Amino acid sequence: MIKSLVKKGEYFDSVSLMIVGQDVSKMEYVQDATVIMATQENKSILRTAGLYKKEFEQYNDTDLLIVVKSDFEDKFEEIFENVNNLLNKIRNKKDNQGSYRPKSLEGALQEQPDSNLALISIAGRYAGQEAMKALEKGLNVMLFSDNVSLETEIELKKYAIKNDLLMMGPDCGTAIINGVSLAFSNIVNKGHIGIVAASGTGLQEVSSIISEEGFGISQAIGTGGRDIKEEVAGMMFLKSMKILQDDEETKVIVLIAKPPHPSVVNKIDSKLKNFKKPVVTIFLGTDEKLFNSDNFIAASTLEEAALYACALSNDTEIIEVTKFLNERRDNFQKIIDQKVSEMDSQRKYIRGLFSGGTLCDEALIILRKSISNIFSNRSSSKKSTLTDPWFSKEHTLVDLGEDEFTVGRLHPMMDYELRNKRFIQEAKDLETAVILFDLVLGLGANQKPLKDLLPTLNKVKTIAPEISLICSVTGTAKDPQKRADIIQVLENNDILVMPSNASAAEIANLIINKI
């Protein structure tokens, strides 16, 4: 039986509610539960979950719905009381922070008049308006929210450029400004390498590798993935290139993006022609021939881009990087032979379970060099698109951060639950040979990754000890989760941890080709 409790005019942010929802679902006597604001989208989630009731029609965006499914009629009162307690805890945590918490940007600027950045992560439908308000008040904006319309994005970026402000996003997850890591970013050394990225996890991977190599970041500007599409025309990407060219602290620049629209490629290309600072590009999957300029160094992986940038800022010949990577590749052989010998004959497929979209893209590109048919939910061609992303087919790489997995759920970088289930699903498939995955650390990400992941990995090994578990860890020594410690424990648990996402994909590729 399903019962609900409605609190009119009580607004909570979606992440807080998801955490409460999870806690409620785990309560005794509860079969299923949802705690959400009564928006149209959320109502349709309720419909899908079979938790919808007709009376919900009258409620709207500012009403809180608590819906509980349980077979114990006499327990509902107790359950709802517990939910109330959880909600009160969140409220009080906020209220007890001592000083007044303003409710609007205007109020915040009274409290902190010299603010220079707005970090916005409210629901997309409101986010555009808030971002415009912030720009109008002269603030730079990092817009984390997605579901902001293309028109709004263009309007915001035009306004920002006219007024010489940064407009990072929408859907910008990562940025490092003046050494301050924002949203889903890693804590990196300060230094002289500047980054412009239309890809959040790409930025995380490159900035982390640079920092772990002992180099540092001057500024890392995220633009949001849509910036390099035809409609937005690379407005913020190009602007950021200019900003970094003018920035005295920045000596070397890395440009990161999934393939930009050809018209945007042209614009970047012509900007690069007269560029005064050394530039490394990693435009994953873009045909280099599209560029006329040779005033930059094109990397083929995120790791390579990071290492090139380090070399350039250190006056090292970049050929040294190539040499280093080749030597490392030669050393893979022993590992490959061992893994292959452990495999039983019917296991032949790779399954990639990613939380970072760009990391998934990069792995796809590397694997496709020698494996012709890989299915994915990030494929541009229809033929290789996974018909049902919830189930793998032959060789499959899935990005669990895609919309179909995150509706009404936390992102897989924060909450491993969904991916953990998928691990088990793949482990039970007798044709799975390799499970390739990423582990992204840093701010915003899961703060206890080992506790949440290790039991699952060990379960995989119990189910199918032959499966090779291969991963890379995106992060730094300065991150709260501490990359080296995480790697140590994973290796102690017999997980093959590679130094980068690219090298993990490479070794996975070599194993698959050998079995």
Place this chain on the structure above:
Amino acid sequence: MKFKKLFNKKVKTVNIGLDSFEKDLQQQGQEVTGLDWTPPADLDEHVLQTLKENQDKIESANEKVLEIILNGKPYLIGLDIARNVIPGMKDNLLLHAGPPLTWERMSGPMKGAMIGAIIYEGKAKNFKEAEKLGSSGKFKFSPCHEHDTVGPMAGVVSASMPVFVLKNEEYGNYAYCTMNEGLGKVLRYGAYDTETIEKLKWMEKVLYPTLKKAIEFKEKIDLKNIIAQALHMGDEVHNRNRAGTSLFYREIAPAIVETCKDNKITAKVLNFINGNDHFFLNLSMPAAKVTLDAARNIENSSIVIAMTRNGTDFGLQLAGTKDSWFVGKALVPDALYFSGFTKDDANPDIGDSSITETAGLGGFAIAASPAIVQFVGGSATDAVNYTMTMYEIAYGENNIYQVPYLNFRGTPTGIDVAKVVKKGILPFIDTGVAHKDPGIGQVGAGVLSAPMQPFIKAATGLAKNLKK
């Protein structure tokens, strides 16, 4: 170049959304202000657009309105009978709190008060007769607000009732309000029994002439001054009027002694005022009214000039939209109930007393009134936060009314309907709660936010005028 400013400076962030981002910044030792963000009202985009396009016009109109409100000089200048002074007052007219209302839609306490007033006027002998008359159409009903008048709770005013006469000495306009009857069985909560009517008669026959003479003797009493002092003494002059009443008592007592020759009457009148902590409410309300009314009809202004409830509907008027009412359903307050009563007994919000909030007092000034924080959740921090929140929807700050705790910051003054809808922050009202049945009286005191609907309608109405 602004981004350069960002690059060379410390990053100072406003975080709008996920709390964890704020914590991460704090852990990096960064300055960050987190919002307790609320979504804006569900408003037609064209309305927002129109308001935005006309921002300069609205702004300069609001500037004018705020100036008038701040310059207002409310004085008590006398007492008179309603019929003699209230514009448009007639023997068959009954004024009431809130926006316009028909007999059929009146709530229990409103109907009770109407019946009481009909009996008081001698038009009926009992409930039955009065009810028949009330529903017959022989009596007309009209909002106090449309007659320069305000009344607490049911706010019923009939022709023979004595009323305070207030004048805004700066702008020359007047306002009227009955005298406060005290607690217990009282007309304003819908009581109509003999005891209630007898008290009203005593007020008319004894209290009124005595006070009238005393005020004539004093010539006038500066109410702005009393309110400003009362705020420093723990009143917000809506739900707590103890200091205001005491200050008024100090002003009027010597004059009563001077002018009333009958010692017994003197004692009784003085005791009546002294015994009613809310006596000053019926002066703080018209003081707010006379101050705000001077700012009516300032074209294009988005500032609320009246905000009021009739026990059924909540209504408001803007300085920039003439006499239009923007109305929505009145809500039931969250209250601390007197023992024996619960929320089920409560009538939806009622009374013109939210004129105090409209003028930057009451709930807007609750940080000045720690003594009544039980009504707002228990802690003094809550009260401060309510006032702080109201600054976000106020157009300005008061020059005379201050909150000592906030370093004597002026109270948030002039509710800007544009800010209300854009920020989704509703005016906060602290108020008495009436029983839903007539004649029972007050069942608690508490707080509530105004409903959003009237504000959406008002913003839409203003946008329509701007488009013309």
